[in-house]
Amino acid sequence: MNEPINPARVDFVTLRLFCAVARTGSITKGASACHLALSAASRRLADLEAASGALLLERSAQGVALTPAGHVALQHALRLFHGFEQFSRELQDYSRGVKGHVRLWANMSALTEFLPQALASFLAVHPDIRIEVEEQLSGDIARALVEGLADIGVFAENTPTGGLDVTPFQTDELVVLCAKKHPLARRRRAAFGDCLAHDFVGLNRGSSLLELTSRAAEQAGLPMHLRVQVRSFDAMCHMIAAGLGVGVVPLAACRAQIGALGLKVVHLDDAWARRRLLLASSAGARLAPAAGLLLAHLRALSGSGANADVR
Incomplete structure (x- = not known):
C-alpha cells in the first residue's frame, strides 16, 4: 500500500514549474518561465515524481506530455494555486480594513x-x-x-x-422560448408534452434544468430531441433565435434576451414549471x-x- 505524499517534499516552486512544463510541453521552456536552470528543473520534476510514486510526464524527442496521472496532478496543482491566491487576497482584504x-x-x-x-x-x-x-x-x-x-x-x-x-x-417560472416563425409561436400556453414534437436547445450535461426537463419528458413518455447544448442561458437564447430549436428557460433570467432577440414566450401548464x-x-x-x-x-x-x- 503506497504511503501518502509527504507535503514537505512538494513546494510551490516545483508545482509552478510542473504547471509551466505542462502548459508549454517543454522542460526547457518551463524552466525558463520559472527562472530555473534546466538541471535544477529536471531534478525538481524527478523529485516530484518520486514523491508522488507515479510517472507524471512522458518524455520524448518532441518534448513532454502529461500521463493520465500527470493530468490529475495538474488539476490539483491548479486548485492549490487558486486556493493560495484566494488565501492571499482575503488576507490583503483584512489588512485594508x-x-x-x-x-x-x-x-x-x-x-x-x-x-x-x-x-x-x-x-x-x-x-x-x-x-x-x-x-x-x-x-x-x-x-x-x-x-x-x-x-x-x-x-x-x-x-x-x-x-x-x-x-x-x-420561486422562478420556467417557460418555453421559440423564434417568431416557429410553429409554437402562435400559442400563449402549452403542456410540455406538446412541445416535445420539436427540436430542443438545452444546457450542457450537469445542469439541474436539463435533468428536470429530461425527467419531465420521460414522465410524458416522449423523447426530448436535443439538437444543440450550450452552457449559458444567453447562448441558449441566441441558438433559439437562430431557429435551431425551442428551449426551457427561467423567464425572469432571460427577459433582456427575449426582447432583444424578438423571442416568443410560451407559458407551461405543468406544475414543475414553477x-x-x-x-x-x-x-x-x-x-x-x-x-x-x-x-x-x-x-x-x-x-x-x-x-x-x-x-
Missing part, C-alpha cells in the same frame, strides 16, 4: 433574478464585507458547499442536498461571522427564517 469575506455560489437564474438587489441591500448595511460571487451549475454548487469551496449557495430544488442545511429561497430555488450552507459547519450575516439576510428575504427539510 475589510471585516469579512464570503464566498457565494449561485446558478444563473438566482444571479439574474434575485441576488443583485439582495446583495445591494446587504452591502448598504455592511460595506466592510466583501462578497465573492461565482456563477456555477446547481450540482457544482452543492458539491462546493460540502467540500468547503463555497460558504453559501443558491441552486435549483431538484439538486441533491445531502450534507447541506437548506432553506427555500425564491421551480423553487434553494439557499444552502454546509450542514453542521460553523460559518464565519460575515457569512452568517449574509445567510441570515438572505433567509429573511426568502420569508423563512428557519431551515426546511426539502430533500
Whole structure:
C-alpha cells in the first residue's frame, strides 16, 4: 500500500514549474518561465515524481506530455494555486480594513433574478464585507458547499442536498422560448408534452434544468430531441433565435434576451414549471461571522427564517 505524499517534499516552486512544463510541453521552456536552470528543473520534476510514486510526464524527442496521472496532478496543482491566491487576497482584504469575506455560489437564474438587489441591500448595511460571487451549475454548487469551496449557495430544488442545511429561497417560472416563425409561436400556453414534437436547445450535461426537463419528458413518455447544448442561458437564447430549436428557460433570467432577440414566450401548464430555488450552507459547519450575516439576510428575504427539510 503506497504511503501518502509527504507535503514537505512538494513546494510551490516545483508545482509552478510542473504547471509551466505542462502548459508549454517543454522542460526547457518551463524552466525558463520559472527562472530555473534546466538541471535544477529536471531534478525538481524527478523529485516530484518520486514523491508522488507515479510517472507524471512522458518524455520524448518532441518534448513532454502529461500521463493520465500527470493530468490529475495538474488539476490539483491548479486548485492549490487558486486556493493560495484566494488565501492571499482575503488576507490583503483584512489588512485594508475589510471585516469579512464570503464566498457565494449561485446558478444563473438566482444571479439574474434575485441576488443583485439582495446583495445591494446587504452591502448598504455592511460595506466592510466583501462578497465573492461565482456563477456555477446547481450540482457544482452543492458539491462546493460540502467540500468547503463555497460558504453559501443558491441552486435549483431538484439538486441533491445531502450534507447541506437548506432553506427555500425564491420561486422562478420556467417557460418555453421559440423564434417568431416557429410553429409554437402562435400559442400563449402549452403542456410540455406538446412541445416535445420539436427540436430542443438545452444546457450542457450537469445542469439541474436539463435533468428536470429530461425527467419531465420521460414522465410524458416522449423523447426530448436535443439538437444543440450550450452552457449559458444567453447562448441558449441566441441558438433559439437562430431557429435551431425551442428551449426551457427561467423567464425572469432571460427577459433582456427575449426582447432583444424578438423571442416568443410560451407559458407551461405543468406544475414543475414553477421551480423553487434553494439557499444552502454546509450542514453542521460553523460559518464565519460575515457569512452568517449574509445567510441570515438572505433567509429573511426568502420569508423563512428557519431551515426546511426539502430533500
